[in-house]
Ligand SMILES: C=CC1=C(C)c2cc3[nH]c(cc4nc(cc5[nH]c(cc1n2)c(C)c5CCC(=O)O)C(CCC(=O)O)=C4C)c(C)c3C=C
């Protein structure tokens with residue numbers, strides 16, 4: 029352990045709590061009691077432990093048989109694809125029609141998405157670091173909660189309860205989004221889903237509508253906080269920069285600095301962009317930070333991939349961008365998936381099999397390549413641990429930014445779930461501002 033660490037932690041713990049109201053102090057005391065002893069503890073329990081570290085992501089079908097369930101959950105999600113009052117009718121219809129095409133894509137990448145394997149590995153490795161470097165909140169127990177594939181949020185929540193969290197015993201859980209940049213269609217959707225299952229499985233107050241006050245019935249339920257975004261964390265930036273450098277090294281030295289870096293992120297419908305979604309700006313922030321780390325060594329662009337359906341989406345599209353550059357004679361291109369931390373259908377199928385194939389057909393001669401996804405990168409896993417430790421040290425329930433809803437947001441779900449998570453009082457002195 030870093031020798032400065034204990035001093036830093038002591039300083040944090042000494043934060044006075046006198047400003048808390050009587051009721052919130054009592055509420056916090058009930059959460060702060062490390063009464064929950066999970067059944068799966070291998071590690072000495074620290075004064076603030078155990079701590080559940082819940083990795084949230086969209087997930088992917090592990091086998092082609094799971095594609096249909098994955099797509100039907102995806103098209104049922106009104107935070108991702110709002111289909112209005114016809115959601116329950118149109119959602120299943122569209123997902124059924126799309127299933128054969130998407131099944132073939134998953135078959136072409138080896139029969140399923142590797143996201144579960146990578147998420148479980150990343151979470152477990154991060155928790156090992158936390159157990160050593162932050163013993164006071166140990167043991168840190170890894171959980172994965174996917175939005176559209178197993179293990180679903182409901183399954184994760186039930187496991188938490190079985191493991192001794194909640195049920196009158198309290199316990200501390202951190203919902204850690206695995207999307208570095210915040211979008212209401214991704215992290216926002218996962219948070220809303222977590223809130224829904226929390227309401228269903230932890231007996232919320234039926235009478236109180238004032239969510240800024242902890243209802244009495246909540247005493248002893250799980251105390252949640254959220255790591256909601258980390259677009260420019262230095263460890264994330266370093267991990268991306270390292271993989272980009274490795275990709276650049278595959279080009280002859282004399283041509284290396286002329287290679288164009290093409291950062292590619294999943295696009296958003298323009299309706300979501302115009303609602304005021306923070307994702308495009310946060311993705312751009314990551315790109316800028318990575319380029320800064322690389323000393324702006326190469327020309328670069330940010331482009332957007334994987335648009336679905338006929339509506340207008342944010343561009344320029346990745347496939348058009350690659351084709352246009354290759355046609356103009358710029359054949360040396362490195363594609364960098366910048367908004368997802370492990371391999372998925374958009375890297376393994378769309379980039380590797382479609383975009384790069386099309387470029388080769390246009391004469392790119394194998395000179396369009398892709399930087400490796402972060403997957404099991406030790407630099408990335410170290411970054412995850414640093415992000416988690418900074419969050420636990422901060423005593424904050426969410427970032428300040430999470431309280432500010434999109435200017436065009438009309439969703440009651442967003443409002444209620446943001447109120448709930450923003451007002452989980454840990455060591456902050458006053459409730460978050462929710463607008
Ligand atoms: C940060 C990443 C992502 C954002 C933002 C995002 C927004 C978004 N997506 C859809 C619709 C679909 N996405 C689909 C698959 C899919 N989406 C992402 C990431 C983001 N999506 C990933 C990584 C994947 C693939 C998962 C995998 O296992 O590899 C699909 C399903 C596939 C298909 O039918 O083409 C749809 C549909 C919307 C509408 C949207 C923003 C509102």
Ligand code: FES
Pocket residue numbers: 212216303305432433434437438439442443
């Ligand atoms: S859609 Fe962005 S906060 Fe609701």
Ligand SMILES: [Fe+2]
Pocket residue numbers: 294334
């Ligand atoms: Fe998507």
